[in-house]
Amino acid sequence: MAEADPIRRLIHQLSRLPGVGEKTATRLAFHLLRADRAICLDLARALEEVSAQVGLCGRCANLAAIDPCPTCRDERRTDDTICVVERPQDQWALERAPEYRGRFHVLHGALDPLSGIGPEQLQIASLLHRLAPAAVREVILATNPTVEGEATALYLARLLKPLGVKVTRIAQGVALGSEIEYADQGTLSRALAHRHDFG
């Protein structure tokens, strides 16, 4: 009955999700079957809607149901600064920081030649396109502080500087509320190198 049975089919589909093995998929499937069927259909509808409605914003390349996306439409934000992130969820996190009132741009990844991710696979052409009208004065590079994220930031800096735009990188150091004792060596080296006048 393997694949012909709808329960097994649901388990198979659930087990394709990241971090969900067959046992977890089975548990989730039986939960959905035992619970109110509305939960099952609500989830199905949410998946269909997201698939049908969500696309890339024509300006910032973020995932959104409308184009331009709500952040690009937000009139309280200024056009003179663009914060470049790797993924949409990075933008979500940065939007919670109330200090930043500029725009965003989502690369959808980071340079990773070994995995075949070059500049053409990222939303870099669309970023350059946004800089053309010269209204943008600063680009903040907020790619992850990983090998790939650093390489991407370096690549973008070399690409953007000749265009006369100010290029900055988010500060790297010890996280607020963390303990220095447990910070890794790379973080501490960066925190020391980027120390600033204080008091």
Add this chain to the structure above:
Amino acid sequence: MAEADPIRRLIHQLSRLPGVGEKTATRLAFHLLRADRAICLDLARALEEVSAQVGLCGRCANLAAIDPCPTCRDERRTDDTICVVERPQDQWALERAPEYRGRFHVLHGALDPLSGIGPEQLQIASLLHRLAPAAVREVILATNPTVEGEATALYLARLLKPLGVKVTRIAQGVALGSEIEYADQGTLSRALAHRHDFG
């Protein structure tokens, strides 16, 4: 944009799954958005099909897309023995033990007065109905070796014995406090082989 945004709506629906918090739901949602859209739609379709097609088998009360279910239709199985389990996934586990070639009956829970689960909330009337034609000679009680499962087994034994049917309980080869769904095949085989008179 909270609930109006389809991505947030999908995250909300995913976070209703057991063991899935908001962070995991967000990770799953963005995976589904980043991955091939077919994965998203395949999962939606699987959820709809399971919701539309799966119901209780009119004989054994197991969840199945056809009525009677494949196990009740299986002509290699004999009608003289019924193995009573709490949940469909318990039956799935026991079906893997090749020694048992009889039928099953799914109670859909165990007696739990504190949660308002009495005999009326379980598939006990349908079990009694199956015993009426007197073709059944033995009922194996394979409820979980938990407080509720033991109480349910005891209740069923007292109910069934006066009907002249042999009532057995799976051996306590399965560890106390564990769940049948997750027991290994060897343990389940031992538990079936060592069933004993009960009540």
